[in-house]
Amino acid sequence: MPEPLLEIKNLKVHFPTDDGLVKAVDGVNLTLYPGQTLGVVGESGSGKSVTWLTVMGLVTKKEAIIEGEILFRGQDLLKLPVDELRNIRGSKMGMVFQDPMSSLHPFFKVGDQIVEAIRAHQRMSKREAMDLAIDMLRRVGIPRPEERARQYPHEFSGGMRQRAMIAMALVLNPDVLIADEPTTALDVTVQAQILDLIDRLEQEFNAAVVIITHDLGVVAEHADDILVMYAGKPVEFGERRDIYYGAHHPYTWGLLQSIARLDEAERERLRPIRGLPPSLIFVPPGCAFHPRCPYAFDRCSKESPELIPENGHHASACFLPLADKERIFKEEVLQRS
Amino acid sequence: MIRYIIRRTLWIFLVLVIVTGLTFVIFYVLPVANPALLIAGRNPTPALVHQIEVNLGLNHPAWYQYLTYMKHLVLGDQYGWPGFGFSYTNLVSVKSQMYSRLSVTLSLTVGAAVLWLLMGIPIGIVSALRRRSWADRAGMLFALFGVSVPIFWLGLLMLYFFWFKLGIACSSGYAPIFNSPGNFGPYGLASWACHLAMPWAALAVGYAAFYARMVRGNLLETMNEDYIRTARAKGLPERRVVFKHGLRGALTPVVTMFGMDVAFLLGGAVITEVTFNLPGIGLLAYQGILNENLPIIQGTVLLAAFFIVFANLLVDIVYAYLDPRVRYT
Amino acid sequence: MAQVAAGTTVGAGGVPGEGAQREVEGRSLAQVFWRRFRRDRFAIAGVTFIVLLILIAVFAGLFVTFLTHHPPDAQYLDIGTTSSGIPLGASSTFWFGHDQLGRDLFVRVLYGSRTSLLVAFVATGISVAIGIILGVVAGFYRGWVDVMISRAIDVMLSLPLLLLAIGLSAVCGASAKGCAIGPRPIQLHIQPGLPLVIGIIAFANWPYIARLIRGQVLSLREKEFVEAAYASGATNGRIMLREILPNIAMPIIVYSSLIIPGNILFEAALSYLGVGVQPTTPSWGAMISDATGLYQYAPWMMIYPGLFLFLTTLAFNLVGDGLRDALDPRTGR
Numbered sequence: 001m002p003e004p005l006l007e008i009k010n011l012k013v014h015f016p017t018d019d020g021l022v023k024a025v026d027g028v029n030l031t032l033y034p035g036q037t038l039g040v041v042g043e044s045g046s047g048k049s050v051t052w053l054t055v056m057g058l059v060t061k062k063e064a065i066i067e068g069e070i071l072f073r074g075q076d077l078l079k080l081p082v083d084e085l086r087n088i089r090g091s092k093m094g095m096v097f098q099d100p101m102s103s104l105h106p107f108f109k110v111g112d113q114i115v116e117a118i119r120a121h122q123r124m125s126k127r128e129a130m131d132l133a134i135d136m137l138r139r140v141g142i143p144r145p146e147e148r149a150r151q152y153p154h155e156f157s158g159g160m161r162q163r164a165m166i167a168m169a170l171v172l173n174p175d176v177l178i179a180d181e182p183t184t185a186l187d188v189t190v191q192a193q194i195l196d197l198i199d200r201l202e203q204e205f206n207a208a209v210v211i212i213t214h215d216l217g218v219v220a221e222h223a224d225d226i227l228v229m230y231a232g233k234p235v236e237f238g239e240r241r242d243i244y245y246g247a248h249h250p251y252t253w254g255l256l257q258s259i260a261r262l263d264e265a266e267r268e269r270l271r272p273i274r275g276l277p278p279s280l281i282f283v284p285p286g287c288a289f290h291p292r293c294p295y296a297f298d299r300c301s302k303e304s305p306e307l308i309p310e311n312g313h314h315a316s317a318c319f320l321p322l323a324d325k326e327r328i329f330k331e332e333v334l335q336r337s
Numbered sequence: 338m339i340r341y342i343i344r345r346t347l348w349i350f351l352v353l354v355i356v357t358g359l360t361f362v363i364f365y366v367l368p369v370a371n372p373a374l375l376i377a378g379r380n381p382t383p384a385l386v387h388q389i390e391v392n393l394g395l396n397h398p399a400w401y402q403y404l405t406y407m408k409h410l411v412l413g414d415q416y417g418w419p420g421f422g423f424s425y426t427n428l429v430s431v432k433s434q435m436y437s438r439l440s441v442t443l444s445l446t447v448g449a450a451v452l453w454l455l456m457g458i459p460i461g462i463v464s465a466l467r468r469r470s471w472a473d474r475a476g477m478l479f480a481l482f483g484v485s486v487p488i489f490w491l492g493l494l495m496l497y498f499f500w501f502k503l504g505i506a507c508s509s510g511y512a513p514i515f516n517s518p519g520n521f522g523p524y525g526l527a528s529w530a531c532h533l534a535m536p537w538a539a540l541a542v543g544y545a546a547f548y549a550r551m552v553r554g555n556l557l558e559t560m561n562e563d564y565i566r567t568a569r570a571k572g573l574p575e576r577r578v579v580f581k582h583g584l585r586g587a588l589t590p591v592v593t594m595f596g597m598d599v600a601f602l603l604g605g606a607v608i609t610e611v612t613f614n615l616p617g618i619g620l621l622a623y624q625g626i627l628n629e630n631l632p633i634i635q636g637t638v639l640l641a642a643f644f645i646v647f648a649n650l651l652v653d654i655v656y657a658y659l660d661p662r663v664r665y666t
Numbered sequence: 667m668a669q670v671a672a673g674t675t676v677g678a679g680g681v682p683g684e685g686a687q688r689e690v691e692g693r694s695l696a697q698v699f700w701r702r703f704r705r706d707r708f709a710i711a712g713v714t715f716i717v718l719l720i721l722i723a724v725f726a727g728l729f730v731t732f733l734t735h736h737p738p739d740a741q742y743l744d745i746g747t748t749s750s751g752i753p754l755g756a757s758s759t760f761w762f763g764h765d766q767l768g769r770d771l772f773v774r775v776l777y778g779s780r781t782s783l784l785v786a787f788v789a790t791g792i793s794v795a796i797g798i799i800l801g802v803v804a805g806f807y808r809g810w811v812d813v814m815i816s817r818a819i820d821v822m823l824s825l826p827l828l829l830l831a832i833g834l835s836a837v838c839g840a841s842a843k844g845c846a847i848g849p850r851p852i853q854l855h856i857q858p859g860l861p862l863v864i865g866i867i868a869f870a871n872w873p874y875i876a877r878l879i880r881g882q883v884l885s886l887r888e889k890e891f892v893e894a895a896y897a898s899g900a901t902n903g904r905i906m907l908r909e910i911l912p913n914i915a916m917p918i919i920v921y922s923s924l925i926i927p928g929n930i931l932f933e934a935a936l937s938y939l940g941v942g943v944q945p946t947t948p949s950w951g952a953m954i955s956d957a958t959g960l961y962q963y964a965p966w967m968m969i970y971p972g973l974f975l976f977l978t979t980l981a982f983n984l985v986g987d988g989l990r991d992a993l994d995p996r997t998g999r
């Protein structure tokens with residue numbers, strides 16, 4: 001086992017609001033190794049973004065109550081002074097966001113925005129930095145990068161903007177790239193290109209990559225490991241094949257069955273999980289998923305299940321006996337999806 | 338770009354024609370009073386009044402008078418170009434009167450504008466960044482006061498307390514920098530500033546309040562933008578995130594507002610000038626209106642409209658330069 | 667049709683009829699709005715002040731009958747001014763002192779609330795009505811109608827409106843006969859006084875409202891429920907009245923409340939400049955104008971009317987801010 005890059009220990013992020021305490025993240029444990037690609041999956045509001053924004057230091061103690069540890073190469077980011085955290089952010093960890101349309105500053109040229117990212121961390125002349133930025137734009141597959149660097153974001157298409165965002169995040173060769181729903185706002189054809197690009201760059205840069213998505217289909221080909229989150233808690237963790245060929249949690253089963261398919265014939269079989277995700281202020285007691293779970297039984301509403309490894313790495317937070325999980329997956333989930 | 342400028346210039350002319358027409362209708366066609374009586378003095382003979390009417394062309398129908406006015410405006414009159422005619426009360430050319438009074442209005446407007454920018458923008462920024470702090474509350478309380486207080490009341494209160502009661506401010510009225518021709522000295526400058534200090538403050542309070550509110554609202558909105566999160570994710574220092582990325586988005590609309598506000602005031606800060614008895618364009622227009630001194634009214638209204646439309650064009654061009662998404666169309 | 671409508675509302679499922687659904691949503695939105703507004707202590711203070719002022723305006727006569735016994739026009743030159751004509755200050759029966767004609771300033775200040783409140787509500791109401799009609803028509807029909815209205819708005823916004831308002835007010839107020847507009851046979855006679863002032867203020871304000879509403883309507887008419895209404899064969903008038911107006915009601919209310927303080931100050935300014943209401947009509951602006959030559963010796967003549975004017979605009983500002991924050995809490999206090 002190599003040295004872990006990032007260890008998240010019992011992370012909790014709670015927002016005090018006028019309506020009550022929003023428990024956006026409620027006990028996340030995780031280890032990330034160099035070169036690993038992690039898929040983080042869950043419905044809207046399950047705390048995926050908040051988890052990783054906290055890792056980046058973009059959710060701070062000013063606005064939220066944060067507990068736990070975030071160890072980056074053994075150093076607790078939550079205890080780091082603001083300036084040191086800022087040094088890590090952007091150079092050792094890069095992040096790409098969901099909406100490339102609004103994530104670039106509309107008033108500054110794309111090249112300049114990348115140059116700014118470089119010079120925030122490295123002493124380099126503007127010229128050198130611009131050369132580096134142009135080189136990076138070329139590597140993310142933007143044609144005529146010299147020209148493009150002098151253009152404003154609104155002159156870029158959505159896919160091109162996301163490439164520029166990726167270039168900006170990777171230009172300093174970070175150890176971790178966090179991509180928060182990098183393809184949600186894009187056309188289907190562009191989506192695949194962006195995911196392939198992330199895959200390729202991951203090899204080139206040997207970075208660890210976190211891909212956040214609400215669609216298990218997006219990470220099917222790209223992730224080594226998958227973390228499924230529900231209501232601020234991880235409910236299942238496993239290698240890719242553990243999840244796709246033997247998921248243990250009823251919520252994951254629901255996600256698997258609602259993977260978006262392209263062809264119409266398949267689309268009819270798309271079966272969303274019934275009900276809505278809970279409010280994070282009044283999370284249901286016991287297993288948070290029990291009001292929506294077709295397999296819930298007495299115990300589920302009283303005790304809350306732990307994320308327990310059952311099969312090597314593969315862990316799930318569900319009271320169903322392992323044999324039942326395997327049987328139901330084979331008989332019901334596989335049949336239908 | 339060329340086509341844009343041509344189109345906008347045509348628009349300026351159209352608006353100015355409409356403004357002259359409108360002013361003409363309001364001031365030439367509506368009133369019953371006869372301007373000839375204004376010139377003729379006390380107890381005029383009917384023959385004299387008739388003679389003056391003929392001299393001024395008042396015996397012609399309204400449309401003919403309008404066209405004559407426009408002709409002089411475009412081609413110039415005996416006082417040069419553009420031909421604004423002469424004042425009915427003192428028979429001095431309108432153009433020279435407006436010209437001499439523009440410096441007063443300019444002094445008032447520029448000083449107040451500097452003051453309100455220096456107050457409004459920092460208050461807005463601090464309020465937004467320290468939202469709900471005591472500084473925010475104090476700033477917004479000031480802004481509330483500023484947008485609610487009637488400027489003429491504030492002006493009179495200031496005159497009463499600072500000039501009459503405490504004697505620490507200059508009286509109303511205007512003191513030119515060049516207090517005698519060719520004499521520009523510290524004394525002229527000091528008395529100029531002293532007489533303008535209260536008008537500046539009174540005029541600036543309301544605008545500073547509006548600007549503080551606007552900057553605060555814009556900045557709060559901008560700091561929630563995705564691109565601000567990106568700037569932070571790049572690892573930029575927070576100062577740079579706020580002052581480069583945040584303010585750039587938040588202050589760009591302020592530029593538009595500033596240009597228009599200054600233009601409106603250059604056309605005559607009527608209330609301030611009346612309250613502090615400053616002989617600027619606004620006071621000239623006001624007195625012209627009260628005296629039904631038509632050429633003065635036409636001239637000042639036209640000048641004010643010109644400032645507005647011209648500033649509009651200027652502001653649009655500057656805005657397109659500041660916001661690359663805007664194109665000339 | 668039901669399918670089209672389902673897309674426009676949250677939490678579809680089970681509620682019959684699209685109209686009913688939107689009503690439910692609309693009502694709860696109004697409830698949320700109202701709850702937020704009620705929590706705003708400043709806004710409630712503003713409302714309280716305005717209600718008190720309305721009571722004062724309505725029952726101003728009662729104060730005279732039962733309390734001061736000084737009608738607003740009665741001149742007490744003998745007891746209210748010195749032999750050289752300087753007004754006297756507050757006394758046990760003249761609480762705010764006298765003005766230059768010896769009148770009871772307290773009573774006149776009470777009566778002055780009528781002018782300001784009339785302007786606040788009537789002038790704002792008229793300009794909002796014009797703005798709604800032109801804005802909705804422009805945004806709804808688009809094409810040349812929109813071009814015409816938009817150009818008219820642009821021209822209006824390029825006019826030195828304060829000067830023109832002063833001018834119109836002065837010209838029509840110059841003689842008691844007022845002035846006449848239009849060619850001889852069908853002339854429109856305008857009487858000087860409060861109605862003229864209200865008309866001028868309303869006229870100066872509609873372009874802002876029309877522009878705002880036009881924008882809202884332009885974006886609304888792209889929404890599914892408008893198309894659904896078309897599909898169901900609703901007439902244009904019905905769509906404007908039933909589908910579009912209710913959806914822009916909130917912004918209209920908020921915006922109307924935000925322009926009220928400006929309108930109050932507009933009237934006060936015109937009256938201050940001596941071209942507003944007739945001299946007999948009590949107006950705070952006119953009272954301050956009366957004080958200009960005398961304020962060194964009789965500061966109360968400007969302090970009290972100005973204070974009421976200030977507090978009134980302040981109260982309307984508080985309410986307007988409260989309504990705006992309730993509609994869009996992100997940038998509020």
Ligand SMILES: Nc1ncnc2c1ncn2[C@@H]1O[C@H](COP(=O)(O)OP(=O)(O)OP(=O)(O)O)[C@@H](O)[C@H]1O
Pocket residue numbers: 015017022023024042043044045046047048049050051063214280
């Ligand atoms: N600053 C904040 N203040 C209060 N609540 C917040 C804040 N940021 C996030 N939340 C809440 O935390 C919850 C989790 O949000 P998060 O963005 O992590 O969800 P997500 O899993 O990324 O979903 P999505 O797919 O919508 O991005 C949401 O209910 C959100 O409303």
Ligand code: SF4
Pocket residue numbers: 249250251287288289290291293294295296297300305317318319320
């Ligand atoms: S613990 Fe119970 S409710 Fe929760 S997922 Fe498992 S079976 Fe369903």
Ligand SMILES: [Mg+2]
Pocket residue numbers: 048049050180
């Ligand atoms: Mg998210």
